[in-house]
Amino acid sequence: MKRYILAAFLIASSLSCKESFIDLQPISDMNAGNFYKTEQDMNQAVMSPYSSLRDLYNQLYIYTGEIRSDNTTFSWVPGSSKDMTSIDNFGDVLLSDNQNILNLWNRSYVTILRSNIVLDKIDAVTFRDEKLKNQYKAEARFLRALVYFWLARIYGDVPKVDKQISVQEAYTMGRTPVEEIYNLIVEDLKFAEANLPATYAAADRGRVTMGGAKGILAKVYMFMAGYPLKKGASHYALAEAKALEVINDPQYTLLSDYKAVFDVKNENNAESLFEVQYKKGGPAPIVTGSPWSNDFAPRFSNKEVIPVGDKSGFNAPTPSISAAYEKGDPRKAISMADGYVSDPGGQQINEKYVRKYYDVSFSVAPDNDNNWPELRLADIYLLYSEALVRQGKQQSTALLYLNKIRQRARNSAGAAAGALPDYPAFTSDTDFLLAIEKERRIELAFENHRWFDLVRTERAKAVMSQEQKEQNGFNPATWSDNMLLFPIPLQVIQSNPEKIKQNPGY
Template identity: 80%
Template sequence: MKRYIILSLIAGTLVCCSEKFIDLQPISDMNAGNFYKTEQDMNQAVMSPYASLRDVYNQLYIFAGEVRSDNTTFSWVPGSSKDMTSIDNFGDVLLSDNQNVLDLWNRSYVTILRANIVLDKIDAVAFRDEKLKSQYKAEARFLRALTYFWLVRVYGDVPKVDKQLSVQEAYALGRVPTEEIYDFIVQDLTFAEANLPVTYANNDKGRVTQAGAKGLLAKVYMTMAGYPLKKGASYYAFAEAKALEVINSPQYSLVSDYKALFSVTNKNSSESLFEVQYKKGGTGTGSPWSNSFAPRFSNKEVVLVGDKSGFNAPTPSMSAAYETGDPRKAISMSDGYVSDPGGARVNEKYVKKYYDVSFSVSPDNDNNWIELRLADVYLLYSEALVRQGKQYQTALLYLNKIRQRARNTPGAAPGTLADYTSFATDEAFLLAIEKERRVELAFENHRWFDLVRTERAQTVMSQEQKEQNGFDPALWNNNMLLFPIPLQVIQSNPEKIKQNPGY
C-alpha cells in the first residue's frame, strides 16, 4: 500500500463487559465518535485495549520473546517461510519486510490507540464516582505502558503516541529516543500504581491491580538498569523497592503446585499479577497454544481436538537446562511422544505448559497468558539485591523459595533441587538466578529480554546458534539485539523513520 499509516490508525471494534470481565464480546459497527457518553460506555471502551492484547500474545510476542532466544525453535514451518525461520536463525537475514515484524508493530499500536481513545474521551464523561474515572484512566495507561515496554525492547526507538492522531499528525511523527519511551512508560505505570484498586470483585477479576502496576514497574526498572540504557545501581534500587512492595502485598502468594499454576481451572491465581484473558467457546476469544505448540504430524497423543502447528518447540539446551528430577520439566515440556497408532517413540520436543482441549478444530482453548507473576518478581528482587552487592542472604532466600516450590510439586524426585547455600562470586550467583529464571519462566516470553538486558545475549546466543545452525560466532554483532523497523513503516515517512543499524 503506497500510503501506509505508520500507527495503524484504525479504531477497530470496541469490546464490552457482560456479566464478567472475561466475557469480552466485540461490538461491531460502532461509531466511536458518538459512543462515549456514560460510565458504562467508558467501561466498554476500557475493555477494548484489554481485548486487543489477545492478538499480540496469540503468537507475535512469543516469536519475539521465546523463538528469538535459546529456549525454542520451529519443529515445522509451512514451506520455507523466512518470515518465521529468520526470527529464529541468526544465520538468516531478518528482513525489514518480514510480515511478523510488521504485524507485531501494527497490532501493538492498535492497542495503544485503543488506550488513547479512553484517555482522550473520558474527561468529557460525567462520573458519579471520580475514583472510578481515575481507575479507568489507570487501566488504560497500564495497558499502554505494557505495550510500549514490548515495542521499545523489540525495536528500540519508536514513535511516542499519547493521544488520538489524525492521518496528517501520524505522518509527522518520527522515532523518539529509547530513554524517552522508557520515561513515558514509567510515568504511565506510576499513575496506574496510584489509581488502581488493590483487588476487584469476582466479576471484574482479571483487570489489572495496583500490584500488577508495581510488578511491571519493577521489571521496567530492572531493564532500564541494564542494557541498553545502563542506568545501573540507582535503578536496581528502584526495582528492589517496587518488587518488595509486591512481595509484601498480602493478596499474593506462590501457588503451592507448579502444575496447578497453569491449569485452566486456576486462572488469575494468587500468584498472578496480570494475565491476558482468553475464553473458549466459539466466540473468537479462545487461545491457541496447546494446538500451536503440538508437533505438526502428531495425532491425538498430544492434543485431542484441532490442528497442530509445530512451532515454539523447545531446544536441546532448554531440555538440558532442567536439573534431574525437576518436575517443572515434565509440566512445561516433553522430549517426545509415543505415536498412536504404531506405538513408536517420536523424539520431537514440544511445549505442554498450556494444555487444554480445544472447543473446535480451529484452536480455541481456555488458557490465559500469564504475563507477570510473583515468581518472576521474587527472582527480579533477588537479582536486584545481588547487583547492588547487598543482602545476599535475603537474595538467597527468594531464589530458594522458587526451588522449594518446585521440589514440593508432585513429581519431584526425592533429594533434588536443594537450596543454594552460598556462591563464591556475584557472577556465579547471577548465573544461578539466570538459570532459575530460565526453567521457572520457560515459554513465558522472558528469556530473550533477560539475555539482552544482562548483556548475555552474545555469549549465549552465538554458542546456541553455532550448535543448532552452524552459525559462526565471529559474525555476531549487537545489531541483532533489535528487530528491524518494518519496511512499510519506513516507506510511509522516510524523512523521519530510519532503519535500525544492520538492516
C-alpha cells in the first residue's frame, strides 16, 4: 500500500482547508461536484483519510499517549514551550489555548470528514462488484471509528459528525455524550469487520483487514468496560470473545524475535493488525516519511545515533520506564537507550532516547520509512489475559497468554540467560492485574498505550502522583481527576459557546 501514499497525500492536500472544526464547508463544496464517478475515484477518496492519519501519529497522539504518562517526557530542554511542558508536567497549568491540543482536535475532524465524504458519495457511484463498494465503506468507517476512539479517550464528550455537514450545521452542534460516541465506534467497527477482507494482495498490504477491525473492537470493549463508562463484566466478556477470534486467526502470530516486529524492512508482518503507513523519499517539498528516528534522537547528538538529519530530543524515556525493565530483558535495548558515546570525544552522554523506530532519513528532513504500529497481536494477548482475570475465570489460560509475551522476549536475540522466567500462579487477582499492567508497559512501550491504560484501569492517580513526585519535586502537582481528560480547545468553544462547554477543571 505504500505506493499509494504519495497519491493519497496529493489528494488529501487538494481537499485541505483552514484547520477548524467549524470550517468544513470548503471541503464539502470541493467534493460535491463531478469528481466521484468511478471505482478508481472512490479508491482514491478512501486513501485520503488513510493519508491524513500521518499528521496525527507523527507527534500529536504521542503527546497524549506517551508524554502524558510516566513513560516519556519533554524534559530535555529547560524553558520549553508551555504547550509541551503542561502536557508532561501536571504541575504546569494545561490551558485550553494549547496549540497541540487544538491541532489534534482539528486534524482528527479533518480525518473524520474525509471518511464521511467517502460514505456520502459512494452510493452514487456504480460498482461492478458490490463487495468492493462495501469494502470501501468499511475502510472509511474503520478509520472514522479509530479517530473517534482517540477523541473519546482524550476529550470525553465530543461532537458526533457522521455525515458531511455545512458551516451552518457545524455552528449548531454541541458535544455528544461519550457513551454515544462509543456506540458509533462499535457500529462502525462491526460494519468494518463484516465487510473487510481477511487479507489483501501485496500491492494493497497496509489497508485495514477484518482482523484489524476485530482487534480494535476488542480494545474498544475493554475501554468501555473500564473508566469512565464502567460497563464491567458484560464488556469484558465481549472483549474476551473478540480477542479470542483474533488469537485463533491463523494468519496472525507473534514473531519469534521482538526486534523483528519493528524492523523497517519487515512492516505489515504476521504480528501486525494495523499500521499507519509511511514512505520516505517523496518528491520535495512533500514528505511522506515518518519523523521518529530524528525526533527521538538526543538533541545534541552528532551522528552517533542518527546519521542523517536533525535531532529533536523529543519523547525522552523517563528514569522510571528505564528501571521497569528486568535485568537481561532484550526489549529494553531494542526500545530505548540510557545514553550514547559522543563522537568525537568518546564520552558517555547520559541522555535517554527512544530507539524503537530506527531508520536512516532519506534526506536532511526527518523522512524515514517506519510505519506506526497501532495494534499488534501482543497487545491482544495481554488484553485477552486481562479480560479473563477481570471476570474471575480461567486463570490458567490468562497466565498462559501473559507468559507467551515473556517467552517471546526471553527467546529474542540479546536476552540474558535465565532472564524473564514465567510468572507463577498468582494468589490474588490484584497481583495478577499488576503483572499484566507491567507487561503492557514494557511490551508496548512508546506505542501510545500507557496513559490510556492507566486511565481506563483507574490507576492514573496512584501511578502519576508518584511519578510527578519523583520527577517534578520542585513543582509537585495536586492530583485532580479532571486531569484524566484534556481541555476542549478554546477556539472550538469560542466558535460555539452556547453548545460547546469546557471540561471540568479547565
